[in-house]
Amino acid sequence: xxxxxxxxxxxxxxxxxxxxxxxxxxxxxxxxxxxxxxxxxxxxxxxxxxxxxxxxxxxxxxxxxxxxxxxxxxxxxxxxxxxxxxxxxxxxxxxxxxxxxxxxxxxxxxxxxxxxxxxxxxxxxxxxxxxxxxxxxxxxxxxxxxxxxxxxxxxxxxxxxxxxxxxxxxxxxxxxxxxxxxxxxxxxxxxxxxxxxxxxxxxxxxxxxxxxxxxxxxxxxxxxxxxxxxxxxxxxxxxxxxxxxxxxxxx
Amino acid sequence: xxxxxxxxxxxxxxxxxxxxxxxxxxxxxxxxxxxxxxxxxxxxxxxxxxxxxxxxxxxxxxxxxxxxxxxxxxxxxxxxxxxxxxxx
Numbered sequence: 001x002x003x004x005x006x007x008x009x010x011x012x013x014x015x016x017x018x019x020x021x022x023x024x025x026x027x028x029x030x031x032x033x034x035x036x037x038x039x040x041x042x043x044x045x046x047x048x049x050x051x052x053x054x055x056x057x058x059x060x061x062x063x064x065x066x067x068x069x070x071x072x073x074x075x076x077x078x079x080x081x082x083x084x085x086x087x088x089x090x091x092x093x094x095x096x097x098x099x100x101x102x103x104x105x106x107x108x109x110x111x112x113x114x115x116x117x118x119x120x121x122x123x124x125x126x127x128x129x130x131x132x133x134x135x136x137x138x139x140x141x142x143x144x145x146x147x148x149x150x151x152x153x154x155x156x157x158x159x160x161x162x163x164x165x166x167x168x169x170x171x172x173x174x175x176x177x178x179x180x181x182x183x184x185x186x187x188x189x190x191x192x193x194x195x196x197x198x199x200x201x202x203x204x205x206x207x208x209x210x211x212x213x214x215x216x217x218x219x220x221x222x223x224x225x226x227x228x229x230x231x232x233x234x235x236x237x238x239x240x241x242x243x244x245x246x247x248x249x250x251x
Numbered sequence: 252x253x254x255x256x257x258x259x260x261x262x263x264x265x266x267x268x269x270x271x272x273x274x275x276x277x278x279x280x281x282x283x284x285x286x287x288x289x290x291x292x293x294x295x296x297x298x299x300x301x302x303x304x305x306x307x308x309x310x311x312x313x314x315x316x317x318x319x320x321x322x323x324x325x326x327x328x329x330x331x332x333x334x335x336x337x338x339x
Contacts, residue, residue, distance in 0.1 A: 047253055047284050080305035083286045087297045088305045091257055091279035127253060127284070152253035160255065189291060190253040220253075220284075220291050228289040 002063075009033035010062050012055075017071060017110045020102020025075035027107060028055055030062035036116030039250035042107040042143075043070035044125030044132045046221075047094075049086030050074060053224060061124070064243055066250075067117060071107045073100050073132070094128065096164040097135060104136035108143060120144045120250040122178075124242070127152060127221060131169060134180065138172035145249040146176075147242055149183040150220055152190030155198050173202040179209040181245040183238045185218030185231075213241050254292060257281040266298040266309035273307050276300045285312035294318035 002008060012030035019025040028050070032038060041061045045054040050072040061068035073095050077088045089095060108121050122145035125133035130151025137146035148154070156168035180203065184196050191199070196214065203210045215222065215234040222231040223238060257279060264275045275298050285293035290312075298309040313321065332338050 048286055078305050083310075084305035084308050086286070087279070087295075087308055087310065088299075088301070090281055090283055090295075091259060091297060091299075093255055093257060153255070162255070165255075229291065 010059065012059050012062065015069075017069070017106055019071060019075070019106040020099045023076070025072055025103060025106075026050075027069050027071040027110075028058050029067075029069050030059045031067035031116075032062055032065055034116075036067075037118035038065060038067045038116055039246070040067045040069070040111035040114070040117050040121045041246070041250075042104055042111065042121065042123040042133075042136075043068050044100075044104060044123065044129035044136075045070060045073060046125070046127035046129045047086065047090070048127075049082035049089075051082035051086075053226070057124075064246075066122075066246070067111060067114065069107045069111055071103045073103055093162060093164055097132075097166070100132045101136045101139050104132060105140040105142075108136075108140065112142065118250075122146065122246055122250050124149070126150060126223065130154075134176075135169045135172065137178055137180065138169065138175045141177060143178045145178050145181070145246060147181045147183070147245065149223065149238070150185060150188055150191065152188075152220070154191060155195040170199055170202050173199075173208065174206045176203075176206070176208050179245075179249050180211075181242065182210065182212040183241065184212065184214045185220060185222050185234070186214055186216050187219035190220060211241070211245060213238065254281075254283045256283060262298070264298075266300075266307075268307060268309055270306065273300055273303060275309075276302065282315075286310075288312035288314070290314060 015029045016024050017027045043058045058068045058070045074085050074089045123133045124147040126149040130148040131153050134148045137143045154169045218231045218234040221229040223235045259279050262278050266275045279297040281295045293312040296311050300307040
């Protein structure tokens with residue numbers, strides 16, 4: 001917790017890192033100044049892209065004491081405004097799950113290579129990023145906590161599977177090796193409350209450590225202050241839940 | 252990318268982006284999260300020319316109701332044009 005008489009500083013900048021297939025991609029990196037050791041977070045952007053909200057979220061984690069790295073999962077789609085790039089990815093049916101998992105694994109390994117990390121790395125994402133965060137935490141060893149905020153498509157019907165998304169992420173639940181925090185709105189359509197129930201039942205079935213928090217009068221993306229979906233009280237509580245969960249497992 | 256409902260069609264025509272007019276090659280039609288429309292999901296149409304990069308894009312984000320009305324209106328206008336002998 002910041003005190004008014006303490007020194008505070010942060011470094012935030014664009015960097016490059018090795019992602020899936022050892023390809024170089026861009027990432028946004030923010031960390032507190034000082035020797036550390038700091039816990040680390042991989043921050044996975046949402047469907048609307050590697051945008052301003054995600055830069056702010058990355059800096060928010062740094063403000064709370066984390067070395068935070070947010071890879072551009074859309075790097076290979078070309079460059080332009082985040083919206084234009086995200087629109088291209090949307091038209092292409094999203095990025096392939098294998099590629100996203102490879103990029104997230106690369107971000108985790110990049111963080112683990114830094115000399116000022118405390119040895120703990122979590123992963124956070126919203127929307128498609130919540131789904132990607134869960135998928136990566138199941139398929140990659142090395143995460144100590146995962147935060148899934150309203151990740152749509154964790155529970156997929158067989159007819160929705162595609163070459164890019166060939167396996168419903170819930171099928172990987174048995175492989176999850178770290179605690180998971182889920183933040184969901186009861187009015188969301190993706191994931192629906194029923195899909196969240198299925199996800200929770202699967203975690204329970206496999207004996208996983210989890211916390212699911214469901215918010216009334218909140219739909220998809222209720223943290224996004226620039227969208228009509230924003231719900232102030234629920235967002236404030238959700239952020240508090242996130243930082244309490246991470247303090248428990250990463251500090 | 253939460254619904255993943257998207258279709259692409261090849262088209263001819265021109266579009267105007269903030270950089271000016273450009274030739275259109277494709278329209279991407281999706282029902283997914285919009286960037287600006289105050290809706291959880293919208294009928295999004297991106298008129299693009301991928302050979303000119305992601306910035307060659309004219310975007311509209313419509314409610315489902317507005318999109319259906321637009322489709323009917325386009326069809327009605329084309330029918331009138333055809334009846335008037337303007338489409339050859």
